[in-house]
Amino acid sequence: MHNIRKPPTMADVAHRAGVSPMTVSRAFKREASVSRETREAVLRAADELGYVFDSTASNLRSQRTDFIAVTIPSINNANFADTVRALSDGVSERGLQILLGYTNYDVQEEERLVEQLLRRKPEAIVVTGGKHTPRTRKLLTNAGIPVIETWDLPEEPIGHVVGFSNAQAVREMVDHFVAVGYRNIAFIGGDASRDTRGADRRAGFIAAMKDHGLDAPRLIAAGPPPISMREGANAMGQLLERFPDTDAVICVSDLSAYGAITECQRRGIAVPEKIAIGGFGDYEIGAICVPSLTTINAFASEIGGKTAKLILDVLDGKLGEPGRVTIRPDLILRQSSL
Amino acid sequence: MHNIRKPPTMADVAHRAGVSPMTVSRAFKREASVSRETREAVLRAADELGYVFDSTASNLRSQRTDFIAVTIPSINNANFADTVRALSDGVSERGLQILLGYTNYDVQEEERLVEQLLRRKPEAIVVTGGKHTPRTRKLLTNAGIPVIETWDLPEEPIGHVVGFSNAQAVREMVDHFVAVGYRNIAFIGGDASRDTRGADRRAGFIAAMKDHGLDAPRLIAAGPPPISMREGANAMGQLLERFPDTDAVICVSDLSAYGAITECQRRGIAVPEKIAIGGFGDYEIGAICVPSLTTINAFASEIGGKTAKLILDVLDGKLGEPGRVTIRPDLILRQSSL
């Protein structure tokens, strides 16, 4: 009964509904002016034919894709996932869809990814972090669409920014630790070469220590980012052996911090009595583990939500010049520190 | 010096390089036959003009988007993230890109999402789970592209399947628990109405208990899925109060199981001496927490990897009929159970 038919087009729907293709097109748009009856007739015809709207043609002709391109370092990170979720929810109300890619914490990979994403002609592009290869910067600058850098406060932003200072956030934790009496404070992070946010946190740690007149020799690099719980635990082991007088540790993330806590538990070292531990990111585990974890809430969801709002404003032409939204992370004190 | 110029097209590049647009098109494809010199000249001209390849036009004309559409219940779940990552890595070698959406564990939302994704004309679509609304089934069936259901073994698959039996996996844990002497075993999960994989696990639990001649009155529903650590902890509190004679608990996920462990710690209840705990999913935390967590490895990455391979085979025409790849989850025994 059916030959290998091509899928129906708007023309087919138009024919069946007794209208022009142009009217079918309008019937599929929310705001377009079509009479109620006509729209219903068109949608009914479309349904009967099993018509599926073809975005590829729409994208080309209208020069709009309704894509928002997003790059994150890793898809397996609850912080970035929170940001993406809030961003996605925020823009989806306007029919915008996230086109997501991950860079593996590698600026070269970011370059490839950004180029690939820009070919899809997104309405805007959101990148995590403010450090890029020269070619990435050039691509983003010339893309002709809004560019939003997040999770960082770049000194020379490409366009818009929704972020916070990783260094400053860690500084506040150091200030607190010093205020309550810790002196031999260590820092556990990943190899600094790749994860720029992690490097900023470590730099903030060192600078803050210096400002308190303290040296910062206790630096453990636990491997290529992201640092897992396991790597955090291993780093804690190293730390305890190399610097037995350490009285507090700040970890680059809650995950590594939790790993560090468990390593102390396995070694029978009391947290926080013998050693205090701080994390970063306010992951769920930090609130529920025993002892609970002192950490920094960087408001990952807010970053996504405010990025979404920024994008909508820019696309609406409500924003003349590049926006700069600064988030102020919160120090959350819990049982793992005094 | 700059007017509001339109971005350059292939025609512009062709003109500058002294070739035809067709040759430019070929120069941008990997396999196309273009002489080395010509290709280099074209790419140089493109670079000088700041030309960015326009996928939207390519997509329409070639009727290929190189998208693989994927739906997952939540973007904040390490298991699904693992699957997506492996899938993405597996197909990206062939220039295929993931177009990701999440359903919030809601089949209605899945329906909306699937329709939206299909409009983008992906080369294939991967859905998590085997339960769908009738309309979703119809959309997928008629889409004319490979459909792969994952993380489940549907009785009536729409197309291909890469999954495992959630019920069977839990059954094996029950079998083990019973074999080592536990009798008063409880199950902590989410409200069954939405998360079908969670519901399958619970059903598997009840059936297995029955097969051992045991009742299964100890069922705690901890709220809408996904169940967080916190909800797992709360559920554990309820369980201890309502069924004090419980000697073992199986949780719908490692996250809720870890929450349950912490609740026991806060109440001074020894795990596994007073109560054994099992999780699901082999999240990193289960391997590192103290006590470490007995769990089920569902091989999330393998699901993604095998799905990628399946897609490539199907697109190459190497597969005549629907594929059915069955994963066999592994029971991992750790300290939280005897």
Add this chain to the structure above:
DNA sequence: TACTTGGCTGGTAACGATAACATGGACGAA
């Protein structure tokens, strides 16, 4: 009545790449 105004609908020509087919020249075999 004549003339706006505004809501709805239709016709035509793109959007920018590339599938399909054609062509021209280099090269080797007969």
Add this chain to the structure above:
DNA sequence: TTCGTCCATGTTATCGTTACCAGCCAAGTA
């Protein structure tokens, strides 16, 4: 030499929708 083959390149038409511009008609206004 002559013909066939293959590689590199060009020409033409098209993918399916929608921007743009009209046109029509009913309702409101002077």
